[in-house]
Amino acid sequence: MRVHVVQVAYGDDEPVAARVARVADLVRAQRGADLVLLPELWAPTGFSYRRWADAKETVDGPTVAAIAAAAKEIGAVVHAGSIVETVPDDAAPEARGETGRGLWNTSVVVGPDGDVVATYRKIHRFGFGEGEPTLLEAGEDIVTFPLADGTVVGLATCYDLRFPEMFRRLLDAGAQVVLVPAAWPLPRVEAWTLLGRARAIENQFVVVQCNTGGEHGGYPMGGHSQVVSATGEVLAQAGTGEEVLVIDIDVADVAAWRERFPVLADRRL
Template sequence: MTRVASVQMDVHIGENAKNTARVLEKLSVAAGEGAEVVVFPECATSGYCFDSVDAAMPYAETDDGPFVEAFADGCARAGVTGIAGFLERGHGAIHNSAALATPDGRTRVYRKTHLPTLGIDRYVEPGPSIPVYDTPVGKVGILICYDVRFPEAARALGLQGADIIAVPTNWPIGAESSPDFITRARAWESRVFVVAANRVGVERGRVFIGRSQVVAPSGSVVVEASGTDEAILYSDIDLAEARMKAIVHEPGEWELDLTTDRRPELYGVLTDQG
């Protein structure tokens, strides 16, 4: 069994040092409870509701900056794999990114690929790819908030062998469909675990709805946080469930496999760039 943790927390906009300290504190708490994978919210160090690139730039960091360095060190000391959202700057642009750090001190950075007209996402550059990362516990993919609304993105991770899709997110009021059924659909479609970490609190009038979750490959919500309070959710998951893609109701009579039963030759319209 693998113990995963989803950290639901408030974030104070523009207070990077304070937010980073709280991330590291909660990382230590989760590790102390035996967590091997710990997921934090989107923009966990900076906040989200910026109204321009210029306003956000002072709170964006490089992929080897103070937050990523501290997070990597914290994950190495705790012996965990951690995923946390941060605003990344580089080459004159900003990305809405997530750092993945492993116990060996290595870091990888995923950049949000699908961008809504909301908060800082109005001004960031989209990421170029949707990779899966090898970690000590298994293969982990990352989708940040709005990304998870696109079934193609989750399917791309599933086809690359993801066992877990980590979802750092900032679901506000109006995004209830995500914890209601979208995360469940993504888990079921690709037979993966989804570990979603949302924030709580109010930021510049925007209310965030919590409801962080762990969802099983069956589409069942294993555990879910409240809509208002900080919390750390824990779940002991069996990654073998994510590696068994076939759903066998009656052997030879009623079986489903949403990987091998696909018809990719029919889906060209999904990637038609014309």
């Protein structure tokens, strides 16, 4: 399986519509990929959260539509990163979430036919009382989906990396590969790379992490997107700017490693 990790770099001065068009063209340039991964909240920006209410859209809105069209052109599964998801105005009150805000940080995966194959609402909201916790609902569901070859892919987002119990749940749901889009800042980039390796080692699955570059909301972003094998080996890692990682993953290696080093069979809790 050929994976392309598209580390998008941007700043607050780039209009959202222009960035959506530019990133859709980046996806079109990934011809030959089986799976393409984009970062978290690359359209509304990860840290300029005061813009999120104006940038909200439904899953069938313009951002996902642009990426879905590009995915169809290249015939690849594309994780479109995440959007600030809203629900239609006429949605029932219970569809607006526990607090009634009706906004989520939602990852969307589209298939090679352009149709949505999976969505994941981010469970762990980052902000310590600001940003996501005050503006967005928390997701509730562990999400996996199968690729055409039977590979089971799990979904997580950014801050989720700090919660190992979530990745155990993904393991128990059958995940062999986990995709983690992010908007992770530069001052904590060492945690980003270390936690990705830890989640791969302890669960013996492949972790594919896609971060952003550039600066937005006054925060320099960390980049260092990476692909980590089930043994914890970093197979590819980006720098801090805009960059595409291209890596071939043999998912059969996951089962082979679990058989050779059967640590998961010794779980007791």
